[in-house]
Amino acid sequence: MKKNYFFSIVALLTVSLGSMQGQVVNGTFENIKDNGLISNWGMNFFTPITIDAETGETTQDFITFGCWPGFVFPSWDANHGQHAMQMTNGLNVTTNTIIPAKSILFNDPKQDIPGWNPGIPVDLSDQVAMLGFDYKFTRMGNDIAEAELVVFGTDGQELGRATVDISQTNTQYQYLYEPVQFTSFGIPASIQVSFSMAKEGSVPAFGSTLIVDDVIVSYAALANDEFQSTQFIVYPTVASSEINIVKGSTAPSGNYNFTITNMEGKTVSNQSIQLSDNNPFTVDVSQLSKGIYFISSKGFSTKFMKQ
Structure with a gap:
């Protein structure tokens, strides 16, 4: 039919x-x-x-x-x-x-x-x-x-x-x-x-x-990303020479191991950092190549861009 x-x-x-x-x-x-x-x-x-x-x-x-x-x-x-x-x-x-x-x-x-x-x-x-x-x-x-x-x-x-x-x-x-x-x-x-x-x-x-x-x-939107973490906060998200890490609101003070990896998953930096209260810890990223990087510790991660 x-x-x-x-x-x-x-x-x-x-x-x-x-x-x-x-x-x-x-x-x-x-x-x-x-x-x-x-x-x-x-x-x-x-x-x-x-x-x-x-x-x-x-x-x-x-x-x-x-x-x-x-x-x-x-x-x-x-x-x-x-x-x-x-x-x-x-x-x-x-x-x-x-x-x-x-x-x-x-x-x-x-x-x-x-x-x-x-x-x-x-x-x-x-x-x-x-x-x-x-x-x-x-x-x-x-x-x-x-x-x-x-x-x-x-x-x-x-x-x-x-x-x-x-x-x-x-x-x-x-x-x-x-x-x-x-x-x-x-x-x-x-x-x-x-x-x-x-x-x-x-x-x-x-x-x-x-x-x-x-x-x-x-990239401007990346720079203005208001990423909030109860564990740690990283700023600025677009950096030329250094980034700052601050302990989150519910994270205990103490020693943290931070790993920075590139977009290919290769580790480019490992650092042991002491975080307490709202005191920022400054990390030198001036030697990194331009691009997007991930920074992570204790299962929490965020990203920043090296310009």
């Missing part, structure tokens, strides 16, 4: 935004809508529905997910705060095909999906120079996830982009960043940020999961 096909849009998730100021608003995913979706992040998805031309009977494909009834949703497994963004691939059981999850930043917090207008405007004062985020990745098969920032000028032309692959399984939060490669001159007027569970050209697998938190698009 001849059948006609059409598609119905399923609202799967969002995320909220506002003025950027170099940092993606709700890039920490703390703004959750009343319907349980993250404000201003989400995915366009079309569920196939079949209509029998003679009987009018409809049949909808059955889609299942690895750990949640949706592609994009809030997670309590946050790096900072209470929420992060979690993404998981879906399986169309009817056709036995994998559907990769993709979350796109969009401007209208009233929407549940990006629709045809993804991206957000930026002000002249905004510094868009990089894409940075913390993530966990549970990888099935040979899955390669991808994060991307695209910068557009006032007339809609692309000025540059930052694209980074996510291919390594990490059960602990890892930090990734990629500078924007500018290819045209112009004034940034808008940006698009997206996270995809399948890099273009790759074949997705069922069960892969990506958790993302603390999305930023400028």
Whole structure:
């Protein structure tokens, strides 16, 4: 029997935004809508529905997910705060095909999906120079996830982009960043940020999961990160010669072993430091190469940038 096909849009998730100021608003995913979706992040998805031309009977494909009834949703497994963004691939059981999850930043917090207008405007004062985020990745098969920032000028032309692959399984939060490669001159007027569970050209697998938190698009945002820890606090987060370490509010005074590692996971410094009250301890980082570093002690970690 001849059948006609059409598609119905399923609202799967969002995320909220506002003025950027170099940092993606709700890039920490703390703004959750009343319907349980993250404000201003989400995915366009079309569920196939079949209509029998003679009987009018409809049949909808059955889609299942690895750990949640949706592609994009809030997670309590946050790096900072209470929420992060979690993404998981879906399986169309009817056709036995994998559907990769993709979350796109969009401007209208009233929407549940990006629709045809993804991206957000930026002000002249905004510094868009990089894409940075913390993530966990549970990888099935040979899955390669991808994060991307695209910068557009006032007339809609692309000025540059930052694209980074996510291919390594990490059960602990890892930090990734990629500078924007500018290819045209112009004034940034808008940006698009997206996270995809399948890099273009790759074949997705069922069960892969990506958790993302603390999305930023400028080094200035990294410098203004108000990271608070009950164990220790490090400032400034962008340093040229030295950083300061202060004991957290609930940490006992005493001796702490601090380890500094680079983005490749190589240890570049080990120091034993005595911390007490609110007295800062200064660490010389002038000999480090430019880049992002992690500093950790007793299972707690934060990051700073050497400029």
